[in-house]
Amino acid sequence: DDRAPNSKRIEMPFCTDGYSLRFYSKAEGDSVEVNLTAAIARHQTDGDTVDDLLSNCTATLRTLKTIDRGKVNYISAGFDSRAARQEKLQVQDAIVKALADERFVLLYQPIYNLERERITHCECLVRMVTENGKLLSPAAFMDIAKNNGLMPRIDYLVLKMALRQLRDWADNNIHLKLSVNVTAVTFESERFVQQLQRLLYETGASGSQLIFEIVETEAINNLDSAKALCDRLAKLDIQIAFDDFGIGFTSFEYLRDLPVDFIKIDQSFIRYLYKRKSDQLLVKSMVDMALALGKKIVAEGVEDDGSADLLRDMGVHYLQGYYISRPKRVNEIDLNYSMPTL
Structure with a gap:
């Protein structure tokens, strides 16, 4: 036929x-x-x-x-052709080997506090290092890791590296917070808090300097259990940021029901904010609602001074994006950065 x-x-x-x-x-x-x-x-x-x-x-x-x-x-x-599936198997094998060798590194993207006019925390962004030393972005391995149950191992390795960095900063009298992305499968695990407490003890880091970013698009399966977990983390002085806010149908339900400290407005609404009136109206409605609920607001994907100016006027608390800084290795971060006067 x-x-x-x-x-x-x-x-x-x-x-x-x-x-x-x-x-x-x-x-x-x-x-x-x-x-x-x-x-x-x-x-x-x-x-x-x-x-x-x-x-x-x-x-x-x-x-x-x-x-x-x-x-x-x-x-x-x-x-997926046979060749494509074999390529995915090779990537899966590379991830397993990189985990065994701890060949993952963190880059740090500074987040600027508009009120205090300085960098107050950074987001950790993971990269996988190949055997020949090349850095791979999450786009090259994250989906395969998720589909093969490897994300919890990556999450805990990233968390351990982040806590070590927090301890190092504390030892050098540097008071920055770190945001760490955690996938839903890890965040909702029954052993998550236990594993977290063990890592805090081993590294000597303070939970008060830690922010977990949870992503709605990862589909939090049980809102009640997620709420209970947020409450348990609050007792450890750990804050929660709700990432990619605005791109899913349940964003506002989660904002209402989860005791999160920050919302991070997705960069798809921010990138062309200065040029798009429709994006300005949407972002203003998100900001007003979050402010009414007492949440701190981070705008991701800020790339120009015009958007930064608009976001400040709307009442956004923090800016993140290339206008502030690209992700960098820890020794390359300008901790004394001050944004140009708007």
């Missing part, structure tokens, strides 16, 4: 002589439905060898198990 992959046949049930390949059986009060699902790959288009064709079909069927059954499906142009 040489019909195009986007043929309507893709959406039709797999039929033989007019009957769908769904079988229903009822015996002795028990009922069972069996669905047969098919994947079709084209020689040369979707693989040149039998092994490639079977591998690609198997991967497609594995995906369809949780999506749609009882139909015939052509492999689409966007599917």
